[in-house]
Amino acid sequence: MLLHLFNPSSAMTQTWKTFKPYALITPQTLVFLMFLVFPILMIGVVSFWQFNGYSMVPAFTLDNYIGIFTSDVTLKTYLNTFKFLGLTWLFTLLIGYPVAYFLAFHVPKLQWQILLFLLCTIPFWTSNIIRMISWLPLLGREGLVNQVLLKVGLIQQPLEFLLYSDFAVVLGMVHLYIIFMIAPIFNSLMRIDRTLITAAEDLGASGFEVFKEVILPLSAPGIAIGSIFIVTLIMGEFVTVRLMGGGQSASIGKLIQTQIGSLQYPLAAANAMLLLIVTLLIVISILRVLDIRKEL
């Protein structure tokens, strides 16, 4: 007991206990500050800088933003990006929801549910580039789809729109990103208390009514999280647009990338700030409609 009084370690233990979490999160937070927060702040700063034809000059100007807001290209590119976003969102939801529903409600054992879910996630961990390249031998002019359709006699001319078109871009995006829709929906479907469904059935609800009144509202947060992922992934997309869209398709991401290619950093930065704001606005409106706090 006496020893304890002279031992300063108990006070120190208390202080250490308070500071421990802060010490532990420091390395990770430093990484985010260096490679996420600071770079985005710098984009904000540089978007007000001038461009003298070959490099950026740290002098204040609003020209970048004025240029963006007065150009027709901006509006057209945004509309095109929204088109990609809307179509990809629609298809990832229409395909992803039944897949998640099947896994959650029709696969009998937990082990099988997990195994089949993992089967769906494996491609997500592999290379996006190669997953896109994989479409080339299928969709090209002399690709498998055209060969089969010609042989069967459904078409006389090979279909040109299959590759290097907006169709191909949306197809590629759905293929690449659908897991981001399936995973959150699957997660929220798995959390639904099965007794609620039994209760609804006992009260005389039909299968469709159970879905509409119980399952769909309870899985809405999953849909919201999936939609947020799709929005943030598609809004800055430029790889799929380049590889699958050939030269024709335009998106904001591709526009920014082209501007960086010609070293117009201030203009690219202004476009990136606008992109960030637009993306945030969409995310906020999703959160307004659907509450996701229960899921976090």
Add this chain to the structure above:
Amino acid sequence: MKKRPLSFYLLLIFFCLFVLFLYGPMITIFILSLQGPDGTLTFPVRSFGFYWLGQVFQEQRVGNFVEPFLRSLLLGIVVMAVTIVCSVLASMGFRQRFKGSTVVFYLTVASLIVPSILISLGIGVVFQVLGWQTNWFTSGLGAHLTWTLPIAFLIMLGIFNRFNPAYEEAARDLGASDPKTFWEIVLPLIAPSLLGVGLLTFTLSYDEFTRTSLVSGQNNTLPLEIFGMTTNVTSPALYALGTLTTLFSASLILIAYFAYMAISRRQRT
């Protein structure tokens, strides 16, 4: 056995078609990479063989696969090490309530969902302003961490959520210090999941493209090299490379999943 409703069969067919959609394109390039020397980029397959798989390791007319592969390998290992250390520390910090934890949590989520091009452009701009040369092992490393760290952190949170604290308390009651408790109790218990998280992190880095694309500097990582080749390679060697690198990633993922399942089974019993 209970009779299944019609909706089961319809959804089963839908699910199978979905899996075909997911894996079908991959399978076609597997097949096309297993051709003889007379193979082309499209069907039909003229002869089977391993000619193009061998070609991957030869000097190519446009670029070389071996060096970018070694670069990606090394970068993946470094990213994995940094990610594991940071995410384990941070997720252990989150086992205790502390002021500002929400901010840190949202910062992590932000890193995951911010459009990738902003990361790439932002890091590029920072390096430009500071007058530094972008490089795969500096700016490229940072770009990869913004992607792997949040994912690893969220998985680690899940792992610690199910972690039974009784073992640590026992160790502490017996007089073990914090570091000793970590090395002798916590680490051995989470080691198999760390193996899983590490491998997943590695493949994410190994296959990363968008965040690195503008900041890799002079020397390309493997995905960037492959992207550059899509426009000018006209032989099935491209598919063969795709096949090999996908098999490489996929086998790492399978090991990771099995490691993860092994630990959850052990923790349940």
